Amino acid sequence: MLSELAIKNFAIIDDLKISFSRGLSVLTGETGAGKSIIIEAVNLLLGGRASADLVRTGEKSAHLEAFFDISLDSPAATVLKSQGLDPSEGLIIRRIINANGRHRIFINSTQSTIQLLKQVTGNLASISSQHAHQGLLKEDNHLDILDHFAGIWPLRNKVKATWNELMPLIRELEHLKATITKRxxxxxxxxxxxxxxxxxxxxxxxxxxxxxxxxxxxxxxxxxxxxxxxxxxxxxxxxxxxxxxxxxxxxxxxxxxxxxxxxxxxxxxxxxxxxxxxxxxxxxxxxxxxxxxxxxxxxxxxxxxxxxxxxxxxxxxxxxxxxxxxxxxxxxxSGSEHMAEKIEAMGEQCRALSQSLGKMALDLSKKRKKAAIKLAKLAENELKTLEMNQIRFTIVVNHSPLSRPEKQPKDLFSINGMKITDTGMDKVSFLMAPNPGEKPRPLARIASGGELSRVVLALKAILSHTDDLGTLVFDEVDSGIGGKTSDKVGIKLKALAEKYQVICITHLAQIAKYGKTHYKIEKQVINERTATHITPLTQKKDRIHEIARMMGGSTISQATLDHAAELLDSNL
Incomplete structure (x- = not known):
């Protein structure tokens, strides 16, 4: 669980500290106040790519720090212990981003690497942002999501390792054959x-x-x-x-x-x-x-x-x-004679690896097809709870087709006419028919912003059980929705928060009302410098006022306040 977050000299944030608790935490505020910047800071602390452009104007460096409360038997603790680091006091991650482009990472006060940081944080938290929404439109990501759900990454990694071993051998063998033909x-x-x-x-x-x-x-x-x-x-x-x-x-x-x-x-x-x-x-x-x-x-x-x-x-x-x-x-x-012997030996090696690769790729494909049926059904059920009652969600697993010979890449490999890459032999597509009588089509062709947001949330809810993550972070989860749908999204987030720590940025009062803790993000100008500030709304009246602002804009009437109080009470 993410317990503490400190941000200094990062984008428009000068100095900010947040204490998070279990359950659903909502972050609200005007557009441009810096809410997404906070999520970006969390992303960097989880191993995201840093850029010197993120350092606050006029400063030499930005400092980010997070404290995660972890159990001693967690994957993160296991990684820490393997590196000689003590996890008994929790996990403290610190990143220093210098304007000169030279950045540093510290894990429990010990300077570390980005590779180790990613290992440590692999099961700590997951961030769903607008980038995740757009990523869902790319079919390449569908394969990753399905494999994630199916728990077959170890087998997929074996396929990749075998493919990476085989392809250089095939290229070398082709080169040797061409050479010996000329010789x-x-x-x-x-x-x-x-x-x-x-x-x-x-x-x-x-x-x-x-x-x-x-x-x-x-x-x-x-x-x-x-x-x-x-x-x-x-x-x-x-x-x-x-x-x-x-x-x-x-x-x-x-x-x-x-x-x-x-x-x-x-x-x-x-x-x-x-x-x-x-x-x-x-x-x-x-x-x-x-x-x-x-x-x-x-x-x-x-x-x-x-x-x-x-x-x-x-x-x-x-x-x-x-x-x-x-x-x-x-x-x-004499070299030609030796080369012929080498070609024969290498051919045997390629045949053995090809047979192994084909067998693993076929096994991977069978597991994907089985998991696709299960994931599609679960996703469909989740989406129905998010006001997509007539949804039909389908996952299609097909073998990757072979291109015409002149269009085939040099690293193409096939077995029995089936194209095999380092991910196997399959192409995975998520298809959706939101309304009755429609034929399921690719998400990129038919999904609206609101539908896409709900698909992301549904998949995240399903995958959270597979990932066993401690913290789920949502940004733009309310994109393109409103009314009754936004209420259902809030209920889903609250349900997830019963098992996980959930941190959510939202513009909708119907979602914000479900927060166990509520933070207001504001942008202020002090001494001609813009800075982001955060205020925990611990008093009910403060929450009512913020929810009223979200409902009524800059002018808040008594009726709006009453409606906000009613909304908040409906969740208590």
């Missing part, structure tokens, strides 16, 4: 390129080795001639170097006993001759290995030409780059 076309070229490089059987740095070999082959005959000439001079020709050295060595050996230096020279000559013989053998071995066949050179040049051709063809500047490119081609082919 399949490209793979013919990839395989040709891989085969062409494969057949070349190229080794790393082979081009460097071939270039060296090419130079050696081109110089083969010159090298062979040079080697043969060397062998001839050293070993096989006439008057060879070895023969000359041997002659010198033989001549010196006669004198080695006489001079050790000569002996050393002779020894060196022997070693030199042995080394020259080794050199000759090496030269002979090298010469036998020289390939003088022109075909070998042609083969080497052809091999180099092949490598150069492949480098040019595939836009590579080096053999290393060509081999890297070859590796990338093989990875692409």
């Amino acid at each position: 399949t076309e490209d793979n013919q070229l990839l395989k040709f390129q891989i085969d062409e490089i494969d057949q070349a059987n190229i080794s790393p740095k082979e081009d460097i080795l071939l270039e060296t070999q090419k130079k050696r082959l081109k110089s083969g005959s010159e090298i062979f001639t040079c080697l043969k000439t060397g062998i001839n001079h050293i070993y096989t020709g006439e008057d060879t170097i070895l023969e000359k050295l041997d002659t010198i060595k033989t001549g010196l050996e006669k004198y080695t006993p006489l001079d050790t230096n000569i002996a050393q020279v002779a020894e060196k000559l022997s070693r030199t001759m042995l080394e020259l013989e080794d050199i000759t053998d090496e030269m002979r071995h090298i010469s036998t290995g020289i390939d003088l066949d022109p075909a070998t050179l042609e083969e080497t040049e052809a091999r180099l030409d092949l490598i150069q051709k492949l480098k040019r063809k595939y836009g590579q500047t080096s053999l290393e780059d060509l081999l890297t490119f070859y590796g990338e081609l093989k990875e692409k082919i």
Whole structure:
């Protein structure tokens, strides 16, 4: 229950405090006095969106505070305890709205977030305003109301979670399929390129080795001639170097006993001759290995030409780059194979999720159809108590139709021809026939302001049992009604107030008379500043005077006062 409300520097309110009690509290006053501003303050304290424009002109910030009396086993208390906050002293919510756009929220003196605020206040109060009336004209809201009544939001949330998991998978799967289709076309070229490089059987740095070999082959005959000439001079020709050295060595050996230096020279000559013989053998071995066949050179040049051709063809500047490119081609082919496996696995996952989603959506649809019959009957009965005696109220639950393919959104998903979204497969419409002989039609097409107000009240009365709310707030509930109907609306509000705390803004005396507590809202100009003030009407004479004002306008006669007293007494 909302026990205390404090508002400071908010719109045209400078400083206002209200104490609410159980039962029906009515707020009355002239149009523009600030009644709806008070409701807006309550809305913000329940988690509504704040705007810097709401700060009173000339002030830096607006301060809103509410005290709710809650039980320790209430949902709000459970949330508080989960956050380490003590609910034993009740719930105090404070919001500071700064003109610079930086706002703050406090729950039981602890700074908090808008998300936590909404969790805490989820079951505290509900506000029905002109916005709610207009919202009832939108069929998207009909689905929410029906699901609320049916108590199937947990199942609907599962549908949404599954849908949110499935749709990205479907989009990714479609992308992969499109990619692999293109790759399949490209793979013919990839395989040709891989085969062409494969057949070349190229080794790393082979081009460097071939270039060296090419130079050696081109110089083969010159090298062979040079080697043969060397062998001839050293070993096989006439008057060879070895023969000359041997002659010198033989001549010196006669004198080695006489001079050790000569002996050393002779020894060196022997070693030199042995080394020259080794050199000759090496030269002979090298010469036998020289390939003088022109075909070998042609083969080497052809091999180099092949490598150069492949480098040019595939836009590579080096053999290393060509081999890297070859590796990338093989990875692409391998990637296509892996992609096919991924598509198969993802397809299985999509099929499983689709089956689960379809089953849950169908279950959700069945529950909606069952609840629709019950809610329509209850709404019809409620509306009959509000002077709509011949009303026929119908709730239609249909499967969402599929659009033409070219008009279907990319995130469309269907099962067996039924469109499925994150809310399921249904489209819900509230239809009404206010008078006998009329065909039920959508609310937006036929409901008057007064009829719409009563539909909102009827649904709120029904849903209040489902929500288990502590406080119901009504603004504009008397829009478009009067006379006997307004009296019936007042009776309905009073009946609701027997179970809930009900706060109602009204312009009608027939409704105001049912208030257990009555607050008068006035707009005053003090020191050239407009401000809203509230006065609890605790004295009967004050209530009579206010009800008389509501009945007779600015001029209040004794007859009007007598009528107001009679109205008030009729409720006592």
